[in-house]
Amino acid sequence: MSGSRRHSMIGDALAQVGAAGLFLFAILAAMPKSVRHFRETLRQIWFVGAMSLVIIMTCGLFVGMVLSLQLYYTLAKFGGTAALGTVVALSLFRELGPVVTALLFAGRAGTSMTAEIGLMRATDQLSAMEMMAVDPLAYVVAPRFIAGIVAMPLLACVFNALGILGAHAVGVSWLGLDNGTFWGNMSSNVEVWSDLVNGVWKSAAFGAVIALIATFQGYTTPPTSEGVAYATTRTVVSSSIVVLALDFVMTAFLM
């Protein structure tokens, strides 16, 4: 890759980051007006939250089961299988719950936000709203942004709960770990504020970032079928990278 091409790509990426930052300010400025569209916000929370439950619950269950199997194998080497419930819960609450939920959320809800807004752009629906003196930032974008922030922590909690149940099914019902030991060690070692709420904060931040990327990509997409397709792909790729990078930063600060 030539130097000038590399510089151009870096410049384009930085320009996108700058534009997304300005877009965030525009959304925040439109928030007071979006209060009028409370029902639309509720509809979006239902759409990105409740409609994502099946994939989140299924994945949470299997992630918990796999985690339980792997950790039982590792802990058995040190004679520490009694700590299985604690380790599974800490892994899920502090890390896997928010991150895996965010990646699934980007694939399930982020892409639908981008495609929907992109198609509204391509079919002049956003322009029509502007011409009816209805601000699309307040009516279309802000409710989806709020929905992302509200739904992500709730989904992460559901993911965690199902993960713990999956881990319990494997660890206690299958591998024979004592039920009281599993729950007792977990409840005495897991802190609500420093572990559970820590993950909730992370989830809310991931929800905001994914919703920002998804709505920005949809809102600024070229009004063509190819443009919408690229925008949807960019939503998944950018969200995944940003979530993992932000996870590192937040973990470093919230430890």
Add this chain to the structure above:
Amino acid sequence: MNTPNPSASIESPGSTTDAYVQIRGLHTVLGDKVLFDGVDLDIPRGKITAIMGPSGTGKTTLLRHITGQLAADAGEIRVDDKDVPRLSRKQLFDLREGIGYLFQNSALLTDFSVFENVAFPLRQHLRLPEEIVRNIVLTRLQAVGLRGAAELMPAELSGGMARRVALARAMIRDPGLMIYDEPFVGLDPIALNQVLKLIRTLNDTLGITSILVAHEFAAVRRAADHVYLIAGGKVAAHGHPDELAERDSPWTRQFFGGEADGPVPFEYPARDYAVDLGFPAGAP
């Protein structure tokens, strides 16, 4: 090919004292193309003014300038005595509350039924009892002949029906300025006639100002009080439709006569035809 100097027949509007929309010295460049090169135009208050011209001449862009959707490179645009380019976003939205806009592709909200599409501006701006909303919406749908389609979704409508629903939505708040971008496309002769009557009736009964972008000169002749013919980035001719039809200028003769030869280029600029076909340049 007959290509007289376009600037020789370029016209300017006369001094219209009561113009709802006033445009002076409009310059717009999109990409490499000069779309408007000093356009002056007046839309008289309470009249129907048609904007005509060849495809790609910038008629829809002109409407986007008037409604503040797109900024021009230079020029003054005043709508109802408001300087559009200088309006804040809030002021622009206040102005648009008094404008009804029929989009070229209807632009119906695909998640809403026909009824909810037409009710949308009412629900967003006014707190009316549901019964009144229902009465207003059904009255407008009846006017475009689609009261029976109120519960259908946009995907279930034909192009012409979608256009009529969009028309009902555009006029739902009795705007002071109605803008119709290609309202007759996709309409059968019956619907076209009814829409034409509706546009004329709206103007006559409510005294609103209308801008009509259309290619169908026969329809425009029946509806419009004034026609602007835009070509080559300028106002090529303007006047009453009957007068324009009889005027013997190269612009009107070519456009209304539908001829390929004339000041309006039919062909998109291209390389030498012979070279494109692989013959030596300048081959006969």
